[in-house]
Amino acid sequence: MNPPTLHDISPLVSAAAPIFPGDEPYALRWTARLGPGCPVNLSAVTMSPHVGAHADAPLHYADDAPAIDAVDLHAYLGPCRVIHAIGCGPLITIDHLRHAAAGLPPRVLVRTCERADTVWNPTFSAYAPETLAWLADQGVRLVGIDTPSVDPGDSKTLDAHQILRQRDLRVLENLVLDAVPAGDYELIALPLKLAGACASPVRAVLRTL
Template identity: 60%
Template sequence: MNSSKPVHPRQRRIWDISAPVRVGTPVFPGDTEYAQEWNATISPNCPVNVATITLSPHVGSHADAPLHYDPNGATIGDVPLEAYIGPCRVIHAIGCGPLIQWEHIAHAVADLPERVLVRTYRNMPVDRWDPELTAYAPQTIERLADLGVKLIGIDSASIDPAPSKTLDSHQVIRRRDMRVLENLVLDEVEEGDYELIALPLKLVTADASPLRAILRACS
């Protein structure tokens, strides 16, 4: 009788890069804040707690759908999922200023995978709105697309400057058929290559979706 225990593959480290979502989580000025109330609570006459939540799909870490910046774009529930899972590179551009220019990431663009996340904060402000958030320069996104990148992400609330009305970087995403993640928390993530898993909910009429986004160490 063989009494040896089964051999399990070595577990890979996971980094949770999702922003916490709760009452008080910052939102883009004018957007719907997170709210929660209890419809049922555990008591002698009720076996469960059941909550109702109200929120913008852009609260916390989220994926924008093409519908967010294109009136004829796909909803997040109709976007194919392939871009949201797979090899990914995290690049640091901490304190680079208002826009991520090519020179801020050029040191780490050799042999890029199809997914790139850029860390701009030393500590991402999960408890306050930052009107001076760092965004992507549109030309940087164009060059990433030329290298085969299909998804970009950032630890700030938008890939465009907060006051922008033209959303130039979002329009590059639209034209190049790319995907975008915003409000990631990359504080504990070193530069390098990982596996990204950041699946949006199947919200079939929505312009975005919250995420539980993780990075996993490469095997």
């Protein structure tokens, strides 16, 4: 029997990684280097927790909500469906997903583009709020997307994020689904236990069933 295939769906986190304007970019500096009297290399990293593939905490969109260290991990691990809605336009609607809605598992990732952006693109695709509510009605507990946000880049009301809050959905953003065929997988995308943080980077992977 062939071993399961792993799809790494995490983009490279680097100083060139696209970020929302004004967010904190990735930066690495060395605090120690191998040499006489020093047996190791040590680095220090600064970045927004929203750089690269990441999990938003409810705290990101509600002051009285849990930070990422308090979020239950079960949603980030288990059966998952990748649905293609390539070229869907500004918003993923229910009609873009109906063709793959039979027997949905608790986790749904939507691919909206042929190739994930490597530079900031303000016109990325997002979720229509009613689509997230519909997915919750189907028993979905986690949603994901291959763009920076479930809301449009110019949104000030974050209507899709508010549906996440109201329906207690978890979310993954900035995934790379370029090479992932539509279908069912096991998702592994655990956030770090960052005290008080509004989000966490994840190393998101899909394993074939």
